[in-house]
Amino acid sequence: xxxxxxxxxxxxxxxxxxxxxxxxxxxxxxxxxxxxxxxxxxxxxxxxxxxxxxxxxxxxxxxxxxxxxxxxxxxxxxxxxxxxxxxxxxxxxxxxxxxxxxxxxxxxxxxxxxxxxxxxxxxxxxxxxxxxxxxxxxxxxxxxxxxxxxxxxxxxxxxxxxxxxxxxxxxxxxxxxxxxxxxxxxxxxxxxxxxxxxxxxxxxxxxxxxxxxxxxxxxxxxxxxxxxxxxxxxxxxxxxxxxxxxxxxxxxxxxxxxxxxxxxxxxxxxxxxxxx
Numbered sequence: 001x002x003x004x005x006x007x008x009x010x011x012x013x014x015x016x017x018x019x020x021x022x023x024x025x026x027x028x029x030x031x032x033x034x035x036x037x038x039x040x041x042x043x044x045x046x047x048x049x050x051x052x053x054x055x056x057x058x059x060x061x062x063x064x065x066x067x068x069x070x071x072x073x074x075x076x077x078x079x080x081x082x083x084x085x086x087x088x089x090x091x092x093x094x095x096x097x098x099x100x101x102x103x104x105x106x107x108x109x110x111x112x113x114x115x116x117x118x119x120x121x122x123x124x125x126x127x128x129x130x131x132x133x134x135x136x137x138x139x140x141x142x143x144x145x146x147x148x149x150x151x152x153x154x155x156x157x158x159x160x161x162x163x164x165x166x167x168x169x170x171x172x173x174x175x176x177x178x179x180x181x182x183x184x185x186x187x188x189x190x191x192x193x194x195x196x197x198x199x200x201x202x203x204x205x206x207x208x209x210x211x212x213x214x215x216x217x218x219x220x221x222x223x224x225x226x227x228x229x230x231x232x233x234x235x236x237x238x239x240x241x242x243x244x245x246x247x248x249x250x251x252x253x254x255x256x257x258x259x260x261x262x263x264x265x266x267x268x269x270x271x272x273x274x275x276x
Contacts, residue, residue: 001088001089001113003031003109004033004035004087004090004091005036005089006037006075006079006090006092007038007094007095008039008094013048015095019097019099022099023035026104029107030102031105031106031136033053035042035058036061037059039061040066040124045051045274046061062251067229069262070150070151070157070263072073072148072152073148076145076147076148076165079135079145087137088112089135091122091134092135092182093132097122097132097185098182101178106135107178112134116136116138117220118169119139121122121162121173122180123178124179124180130173131158132180133147139218140217142214143214152267153259153260154190155190155196160203163232166228167207168220168223171227171231179229184250185250187252188252189256189263191252193243193251195216197239198244198271199270213242216246223247
C-alpha cells in the first residue's frame with residue numbers, strides 16, 4: 001500500500017527533518033512510504049531542508065506562495081498532489097509529531113484495509129483527541145481533496161472532519177495502535193479561541209449537509225444521529241470551558257497577522273449572515 005506522509009511546515013527546519021527521519025527509520029519496509037513537504041516559497045529554510053534530506057529519505061517538496069488565509073490551504077494542495085501521484089493513503093503529520101511506533105506503516109495499512117472508506121486517527125500518549133488523521137483514497141475522493149474549509153486560521157480542520165466521519169459512521173472515532181509524541185506549544189495565529197469555537201459550532205449544519213453527500217458517494221446508509229448529536233453537545237460545552245486555558249497554553253502573543261485578520265473578518269461576516 002503506497003503511503004504518503006504530508007507535512008506543512010514553516011521556519012522549523014530541525015523539527016521538520018527530525019519528524020521525517022524518525023518516521024523513515026521506524027517504517028517496516030513492507031510498504032512504499034513517501035514524504036511530501038509543503039513549504040512556503042519565501043521560507044529561507046527550504047534549501048537547508050532539501051539539502052539535509054537529499055539522499056537520506058524519500059522526500060518530495062510542494063513549494064508555493066504563503067497561503068492568504070489558512071495553513072489548511074497547503075494541506076488541501078498536498079492531499080490532492082499526493083493522491084494524484086498514486087498514494088492509496090495519506091496522513092497529515094506536523095513538525096511536532098514524532099512517530100514512536102516501529103513498523104507504523106504496517107499498522108496503518110492494516111487499519112485502512114479494514115475500513116477503506118473511513119478516516120482513522122493516530123494515537124498519542126499525551127493527547128486523547130483525534131488530531132492526526134489517516135485518510136484513505138476513497139474518502140479523499142469523496143471530499144474532493146478538500147480537507148480544510150479555509151475558514152479557521154488554526155486547528156479545527158481535523159475536528160471538522162472527525163465530526164463528519166461520526167455523522168457518517170457513528171460512534172466512536174477509530175484510532176490505530178500506532179503512536180506519535182511531541183511537545184505542543186504556542187499555536188501560530190492561536191487567539192480568540194471562544195470566537196473560533198463559535199464559528200465551528202455555527203458550521204455544523206454545513207458539515208451535516210456535506211456528510212450526507214459524502215455518505216452517498218461512499219455508498220454508506222445515513223445512520224441515526226441521536227448519539228453523535230449528544231456527543232457534539234457535550235464536546236461544545238467542554239471546549240467552551242477550556243477556552244481560557246487554551247489562551248494561556250497555546251495563545252500566540254504576537255500581533256495578529258494580516259492573514260489572521262482577513263480570516264476573522266470573513267468569519268464575522270459568515271456569522272452575521274447566518275444570524276439574519
